[in-house]
Amino acid sequence: MKWDKACTTVLVGKKASVDGSVMVARNDDTFLPITPQKFEMKPAANGRHEELASTQNGFKAPLPESGYRYQATPNVDVQSEGIYDESGFNEKNVAMSATESVYANEKVLAYDPLLPDGMAEDTMQTMVLPFINSAKEGVEYLGKLVAKYGSPEGNGVIFADKNDIWYMEIVTGHHWVASRIPDDAYVVAANQVGQEQIDFDDPDNFMWSDGIREFVDEHHLNPDKTGWNFRHIFGTDTEKDRYYNTPRVWFAQRYLNPEIEQDPESSDLPFINHANRLISVEDVEYIEGSHYNETKYDPLGHGSDEDKLRYRAISLNRTQQSHVLQIRNDVPEALSAVMWICIGIPAFTPYLPFYANATDTDLSYSNTSMTYNVKDAYWMYRTVSMLTESHYSHFVQDDVDYLKDCREELRRLIDGIDKEAQAKGLTGDALTAYLTEQNHHIVDVMRDKTMAIIGHFVTEGLNRSKLTFDFDINL
Numbered sequence: 001m002k003w004d005k006a007c008t009t010v011l012v013g014k015k016a017s018v019d020g021s022v023m024v025a026r027n028d029d030t031f032l033p034i035t036p037q038k039f040e041m042k043p044a045a046n047g048r049h050e051e052l053a054s055t056q057n058g059f060k061a062p063l064p065e066s067g068y069r070y071q072a073t074p075n076v077d078v079q080s081e082g083i084y085d086e087s088g089f090n091e092k093n094v095a096m097s098a099t100e101s102v103y104a105n106e107k108v109l110a111y112d113p114l115l116p117d118g119m120a121e122d123t124m125q126t127m128v129l130p131f132i133n134s135a136k137e138g139v140e141y142l143g144k145l146v147a148k149y150g151s152p153e154g155n156g157v158i159f160a161d162k163n164d165i166w167y168m169e170i171v172t173g174h175h176w177v178a179s180r181i182p183d184d185a186y187v188v189a190a191n192q193v194g195q196e197q198i199d200f201d202d203p204d205n206f207m208w209s210d211g212i213r214e215f216v217d218e219h220h221l222n223p224d225k226t227g228w229n230f231r232h233i234f235g236t237d238t239e240k241d242r243y244y245n246t247p248r249v250w251f252a253q254r255y256l257n258p259e260i261e262q263d264p265e266s267s268d269l270p271f272i273n274h275a276n277r278l279i280s281v282e283d284v285e286y287i288e289g290s291h292y293n294e295t296k297y298d299p300l301g302h303g304s305d306e307d308k309l310r311y312r313a314i315s316l317n318r319t320q321q322s323h324v325l326q327i328r329n330d331v332p333e334a335l336s337a338v339m340w341i342c343i344g345i346p347a348f349t350p351y352l353p354f355y356a357n358a359t360d361t362d363l364s365y366s367n368t369s370m371t372y373n374v375k376d377a378y379w380m381y382r383t384v385s386m387l388t389e390s391h392y393s394h395f396v397q398d399d400v401d402y403l404k405d406c407r408e409e410l411r412r413l414i415d416g417i418d419k420e421a422q423a424k425g426l427t428g429d430a431l432t433a434y435l436t437e438q439n440h441h442i443v444d445v446m447r448d449k450t451m452a453i454i455g456h457f458v459t460e461g462l463n464r465s466k467l468t469f470d471f472d473i474n475l
Contacts, residue, residue: 193235344381
């Protein structure tokens, strides 16, 4: 059932970021390298009478009659693979990303097992994002749905608005806990229950399912002599965690806190962290696109074969899309929500910014083909990724230069769009139309840059063919 088994989440509070932004990010990883996805804007609903039905586990539920416009990154083949709206903003600038797969231990599952036909990741975003007005309300809304329908899997769910980030972990059929991330902190999560001490006397910063404390007490599930550590009670601590999950958290924390020495296989890496500097969008993108860069564990590096294959990297060829949902607090609210999306492999391809205050997305994103078509953003950026990796030692610097050039150009474009919108005094529908147009312009600019690097790589690859022979210029 579980589709999204290998994501990595990064959360950055507004006082931890370099510009006062709230940022939440996640890699959307699947089982296979090719699972075509698209990026689209779902319209607002009014007077609707519709039932949502999963093609994956038989879950069915009525949708509310009205809902907000929202962004989504669903599968192309919905009938076979499920909806999986996954990530985006709604028109109230509330961000949601669902989900980070997490796993409970067998002791807690024995007393509250998963429900096979409950609400899973494939329908969760569709059931929640169009109907919430704040991050905290997102937790409350989803919590009620879990109580009503149950959960068939463990999920970490991200909610954010201009002030708050909430991280919610649903671990059994009905039980969950959510933490408000401190404004001056960051969090990295990687397929393992992360939240630690829960303060039940602090409802402003913690939320939980009804009866969870009684559930733990009744079944004698708390292994600690003192405290109430959610990770210890509900989570796992296995060999798989130490090779598949914790090294990713270790690498990200090493990048943001290089002064702290930790073991990549440690079971005690902290959930809440404070970086030694302020964090930028580019920092978050680097983490999500990383593969143990500049360490002996890099599968593309120079370590031993044993070390290069030791740990699961953050960026993989089966990362279908990666996103940074940024809510900026230094511009007017109608300009503030920007979804940075990388629809290739984030190690090799750029994150494009899309204003959430828009009515559609470019056809190259919203009309993805099931089979290869370089006109589609999904296929175009995956082409860059494949070409770079196929001649890595020769092409990696060109790819690095391409990404640097893209980041520079995209920052310049966003700055110009912000200033022009404000200088013209655009508001309401006029501003939405302008930002929609500018989203299309960003796609056009980046398509030109990307097709140029593809052409360069193809030309250089042909020149590097091993089917060549030099003997005599006349032969």
